[in-house]
Amino acid sequence: MATLLHQAGGTVPFRQFMDWALYHPEHGYYGSGRVRIGPQGDFATSPSLGPDFTTLLARQLIDLLRTLPDQSVRLSLVEVGPGEGDLAAELQTALAHLAPDLIERCELVLVERSPALRQRQRQRLAGLGGCPVRWCSIEELQASPVQGVVLAHELLDAFPVDRLVVHQGELQLQGVVLAEQDQLAWTSLSLPSPLEEDLKRSGIDLPPPGSDDGWATEWHVSLRRWFASLASAVSDGALLVIDYALEASRYYAARRADGTLMAYRNGMAGLDPLAHAGEQDLTAHLCIETLTAAAAQHDWQLRDQRRQGEALLALGLADHLHALQQLPATDLSQALRRREALLRLVDPAALGDFRWLLFSRGARAERFSFATAPDNAGSHPG
The missing domain is CATH 3.40.50.12710 (Rossmann fold)
Structure with missing residues (x-):
């Protein structure tokens, strides 16, 4: 994953990172076939x-x-x-x-x-x-x-979803940056104009009243x-x-301060989404x-x-x-x-x-x- 980030200039929106981590034919969890489904795998399905x-x-x-x-x-x-x-x-x-x-x-x-x-x-x-x-x-x-x-x-x-985060009182785009020793870290990016207009047209109040600095959530740009x-x-x-799935009133509530993004690996949930890139499932x-x-x-x-x-x-x-x-x-x-x-x-x-x-x-x-x-x-x- 570090190689892909290097080639992209060191910083990408989270949506791009999630796409690589899941679907890249060589580095992706699904794309490369590393996915393991079942009670003895990374996660179980119905x-x-x-x-x-x-x-x-x-x-x-x-x-x-x-x-x-x-x-x-x-x-x-x-x-x-x-x-x-x-x-x-x-x-x-x-x-x-x-x-x-x-x-x-x-x-x-x-x-x-x-x-x-x-x-x-x-x-x-x-x-x-x-x-x-x-x-x-x-x-x-x-x-x-x-x-x-x-x-x-x-x-x-x-x-792949965009991650939105409140940074210094403003809604920004969450990105992934290549830090020292090729470690991955979060960063904040300005909202692209098309995404900003998309949020306004939705009629959903973002960020919700009462949300603190660091409040984060997801926006599903791939669905259309x-x-x-x-x-x-x-x-x-x-x-x-x-x-x-959740109703918007629950999804974008101030009390849901870290969104719904989850990482699954070896039957465990709630792991760091940036860790083990390409070796764990990511969902929202x-x-x-x-x-x-x-x-x-x-x-x-x-x-x-x-x-x-x-x-x-x-x-x-x-x-x-x-x-x-x-x-x-x-x-x-x-x-x-x-x-x-x-x-x-x-x-x-x-x-x-x-x-x-x-x-x-x-x-x-x-x-x-x-x-x-x-x-x-x-x-x-x-």
Whole structure:
């Protein structure tokens, strides 16, 4: 990372540093394939805790796919940022079990920018039956738009963000500077005019009243470009975003003095974001208002939102917990592991506080909605 900073003159905005630290093909955590996902890795995701999450999620995705009006054309289930490929592999199994009739007219499209991760995904999905699978870029989808459902699961929180900081009473841009002995340190930079205008147009009071010197937060400048590219890649369909997200009143509160930026490594959170550059994950929560505003600029309309705990309960999580009680005593250890995983998925202090945000675009975009009860959550099982 020091070499990149040297080449850039020694100082860059944090957003540039975060982009390098995560996505540089040689030095980046994702770009180089150093990422380790799972209970024994740097961080755990909902799918990495077991197959129950994917089975429940698949019911919602099936509902959305069946809602598309023209069932005579190929349907595409697009996962952007598939990571290790575990979720994609389990979706194949769940689709074959819950909706075998969709297999013949549905394809699984994986959008992955890292060659190293793409290879791991190919290995993970090798030999699995189910829908045809193809890998492509957003640009390739733009050249041949699809009709279907896009899944962005724990993706947008890893988009590079600008860091804003109050310095001597003024809002400034936070940067990263190469200090002595090639150590990385924080620095303050003047706000670029385009960013300053963007902040004014948002209508959000920044910095918030009562914020002290050193108050810092994040601004998601990459979202508009992403929604624009996705709008030209999907002619008709839905987008399901699953991520940590907060309302602007909570995100940009004076009491949230250090924003939401987090670093994860070896199962530990809250580490120094500038340490171990390229060897740890960096994330920042989403702001619901700025997310939906960026989406609306490109005809992605927010249809519904709920916390993950609510979404999974509507999809039948209670039935999964009840079924564990019917397992034989010889499967007790497995039942306990699955029960613990299911409870973590709905625990507000853990993964249950994830937000599910459903967007749609195209003809009759208002028809998409979340499942409302276990009875219809997995409709049309085939």
